[in-house]
Amino acid sequence: MHAFNFNPALAVAAVACLSALPTAHASLYAKDSPVVQVTAKNYDKLIKSNYTYVVEFYAPWCGHCKNLQPAYEKAARNLDGLAATVAAVNCDDDENKQLCGMMGVQGFPTLKTIRPGKNKGAPVIEDYNGPRTAKGIVDAVVDKINNHVKRLTDKDIESFLSTKNESAKAILFTEKGTTSTLLKSLAIDFLGVIPVAQVRNKEAKANQLFGIKSYPTLVLLPGGDKESLVYQGEMKKPAMLEFLSQVGEPNPDPATPKAQSKNKAGKKDKEKISKASQSSQSTDTPPAESKPALRELAPPIPAVTSQQDLTNECLNRKSPTCVLAFVPTAHDDGSETALASLSEIAFKHAQVQRHLFPFYEVHEESAASVFQDLGLTGKVQLVAVNAKRGWLRHYDGDFSALSVENWIDAIRMGEGAKEKLPEAVIGEVVEESETAETKPAETVEVKIEDSVEIEIESEPESTSWQGAEPTPEATEAPPKHEEL
Ligand SMILES: *[C@@H]1O[C@H](CO)[C@@H](O)[C@H](O)[C@H]1NC(C)=O
Ligand SMILES: *[C@@H]1O[C@H](CO)[C@@H](O)[C@H](O)[C@H]1NC(C)=O
Numbered sequence: 240m241h242a243f244n245f246n247p248a249l250a251v252a253a254v255a256c257l258s259a260l261p262t263a264h265a266s267l268y269a270k271d272s273p274v275v276q277v278t279a280k281n282y283d284k285l286i287k288s289n290y291t292y293v294v295e296f297y298a299p300w301c302g303h304c305k306n307l308q309p310a311y312e313k314a315a316r317n318l319d320g321l322a323a324t325v326a327a328v329n330c331d332d333d334e335n336k337q338l339c340g341m342m343g344v345q346g347f348p349t350l351k352t353i354r355p356g357k358n359k360g361a362p363v364i365e366d367y368n369g370p371r372t373a374k375g376i377v378d379a380v381v382d383k384i385n386n387h388v389k390r391l392t393d394k395d396i397e398s399f400l401s402t403k404n405e406s407a408k409a410i411l412f413t414e415k416g417t418t419s420t421l422l423k424s425l426a427i428d429f430l431g432v433i434p435v436a437q438v439r440n441k442e443a444k445a446n447q448l449f450g451i452k453s454y455p456t457l458v459l460l461p462g463g464d465k466e467s468l469v470y471q472g473e474m475k476k477p478a479m480l481e482f483l484s485q486v487g488e489p490n491p492d493p494a495t496p497k498a499q500s501k502n503k504a505g506k507k508d509k510e511k512i513s514k515a516s517q518s519s520q521s522t523d524t525p526p527a528e529s530k531p532a533l534r535e536l537a538p539p540i541p542a543v544t545s546q547q548d549l550t551n552e553c554l555n556r557k558s559p560t561c562v563l564a565f566v567p568t569a570h571d572d573g574s575e576t577a578l579a580s581l582s583e584i585a586f587k588h589a590q591v592q593r594h595l596f597p598f599y600e601v602h603e604e605s606a607a608s609v610f611q612d613l614g615l616t617g618k619v620q621l622v623a624v625n626a627k628r629g630w631l632r633h634y635d636g637d638f639s640a641l642s643v644e645n646w647i648d649a650i651r652m653g654e655g656a657k658e659k660l661p662e663a664v665i666g667e668v669v670e671e672s673e674t675a676e677t678k679p680a681e682t683v684e685v686k687i688e689d690s691v692e693i694e695i696e697s698e699p700e701s702t703s704w705q706g707a708e709p710t711p712e713a714t715e716a717p718p719k720h721e722e723l
Contacts, residue, residue, distance in 0.1 A: 266299065266327075266329050267299050267305065267308055272312055272315070273312055273315035273316050273325065274312055274315045274327050275315075275326040275327070276326070276328075276329070277294060277327065277328050278328070278332070278335055279334050279337065279338040279535065279536065282328070282338055283536060284493055285324075285493060286353055286362045286538070287359065287362075287493075288355070289322065289355050289430050290493065291322065291355075292325075292352065292380075293314070293324075293326065293350060293351070293379065294328060294350070294352075295327040295349070296327075296328050296350075296351070297327060297328070297330060299329060299331055301347040303347065303371075304347050304348045310371060311373075311376065313373035314376040314380070317373060318380055320424070320476045321381070321384065322384055322423065322424040322427035322428060323381070323383075323384055323424075330347065341536065342364075350366070350371075351364055352380060352383045354383045358541060361541075362538075365383075367379055381420050384420060384423050384424065384427070385427065386418055386423050386426075387423070387426040387427060387430055388411075388418045388423055388435050388437055389434065389435070390436070390437055390438075391410070391445060392439075393442045393444040393445050396438065396444070396445040396448065399434075399436060400460070405462045405463050407433045407461050407462045407486040407487055408433060408434050408435075408436065408460045408462070409434070409435045409436070409457065410435075410436045410457075410458045410460070411435070411455055411456070411458075412437070412445075412449070412454055412456045412457075412458065413437055413438070413440065414439070414440045414455070415439070421476055421479075422437060424476065427490075428489040428490055429489055429490070431490070432487040432488065432490065433459075433483055433486065440454055449467065455474060456469060456470070457469070457470035457479065457482070458470070459483060459485070459486060461485075461486045470482050534579055534583045534640070537582040537583045537586030538582060539582050540582050540585055541598075541599055541600065542600040542601075542602065543601045543605075543606070544602055545605050546606045546666075547666075547669055549599075550665075550667070550669075551668050551669065552597070553597075554664050554665055555626060555665065555667060555668045556665060557626075557668075559625060559627060561597055561625075562581065562597070562598045562599070562650075563598075563621070563622050564578060564581055564598065564600050564601065564620075564621050565601050565610055565621075565622070566600060566601070566603065566618070567602070567603055567604070568604050571618065573618055573619045576638040576639075577619050577621060577643070578600055580639060580643045581643065582598075584640060584643060584644050584647060595651075608663075608664075609664045612663045612664045614661075620633075620634075621633075621634035621638075621643065621646075622634065625660070630657040630658065630659065630660055631657065631659070632650060632655060632656065632657055632658070633658070634646050
């Protein structure tokens with residue numbers, strides 16, 4: 240009852256009758272709005288970032304959408320500076336119709352949270368059905384910001400310090416057992432640049448090691464034998480970000496309103512919008528450019544970057560059919576085209592929930608012996624393998640989606656020439672737990688779910704970690720000012 244039920248005929252009628260007005264397709268959100276406007280073009284870039292998003296799918300003519308606008312803009316202001324973005328997609332814009340359809344939008348407004356998943360390019364998308372208030376939205380988004388802050392105890396501080404001794408690290412000493420949104424945001428801004436950890440005051444040894452006397456205290460270790468730096472400023476994001484920037488560049492925010500207004504695509508979109516508003520064309524025919532849109536929306540296929548992973552996924556005696564795209568690690572035009580075609584085909588099948596064998600990008604450099612054993616030469620090579628049945632199929636043709644899809648279809652139908660898969664490429668599966676030991680750096684991440692559990696176990700008095708998050712009044716004072 241809250242959502243305007245989406246009725247294509249009605250939508251067409253509404254658009255048709257409004258199209259006389261020059262503003263019929265105008266966005267609900269002004270250029271200087273804190274709400275970031277997302278289109279089918281930049282959506283892909285958005286989902287591949289490390290930020291958490293709330294996205295409103297709306298139509299400018301929808302009354303509930305207009306009612307939400309002030310609260311939505313307020314939520315955007317309150318989340319400013321955190322690793323979260325409040326975004327909106329105008330589903331009335333021809334260019335975005337397919338995106339809105341794929342996202343299962345059936346009424347306006349539809350709100351969804353999107354956060355990075357474990358695998359790059361596979362974000363976790365959830366419906367937001369909470370209250371349509373700034374506080375409701377802020378709480379939901381804050382709740383979804385991934386936690387990459389490692390919580391250290393006396394036991395593991397040494398190993399944290401000695402891992403990659405030469406690279407910088409940051410530690411917040413705090414009296415709190417929870418991880419603040421501010422620290423989570425800093426950890427995301429410096430993801431892959433500076434690992435961020437926190438240590439509680441009750442960890443006596445760790446606190447002594449750094450001579451910590453007051454809380455909260457942020458310490459920056461520049462790496463190697465360089466002396467540690469103690470942060471003296473206020474516990475506010477911009478100053479803390481600057482402090483940490485002394486030793487490493489933070490990742491850019493992919494969707495700041497600023498970055499977007501600089502974006503040339505943004506200008507083109509506006510031209511399109513105004514062109515669209517001049518025509519009174521019906522809106523239920525798919526736009527002519529539906530093909531390239533599908534290509535842009537498709538998430539990249541997963542990449543396999545070690546020979547062992549390749550064995551685990553596709554080259555052991557139990558592996559079913561896999562399609563492998565061997566490409567150089569540094570992509571060139573040919574590999575980009577081949578990969579885009581594969582992701583488009585995979586995406587297309589996923590849309591209709593048709594089962595298809597997995598596609599993987601394989602870096603030739605990391606699987607050089609397999610590359611050789613399969614008799615491959617050249618820059619980009621597509622093969623299909625089935626190690627269980629011992630066959631191999633080469634692809635030769637251009638890398639357009641059409642041509643590659645014909646080949647894939649032939650494999651699905653069991654047609655086409657097969658060769659024997661060389662024995663040499665088949666290996667033994669090594670379980671992840673075993674490989675994890677050889678890659679300690681990858682186990683450093685603490686996911687939000689883990690920390691929730693830790694919190695509930697170690698602090699039964701606290702209802703949940705959310706207790707530390709903004710209270711109703713705090714929505715007025717944005718969470719960036721929260722105490723650490
Ligand atoms: C996301 O984090 C990774 C490290 O895990 C980093 O290499 C990458 O640059 C970040 N991406 C963006 C868009 O900031
Ligand atoms: C890193 O190594 C240097 C020299 O080997 C040593 O002086 C320093 O204390 C080490 N730093 C940490 C944080 O372990």
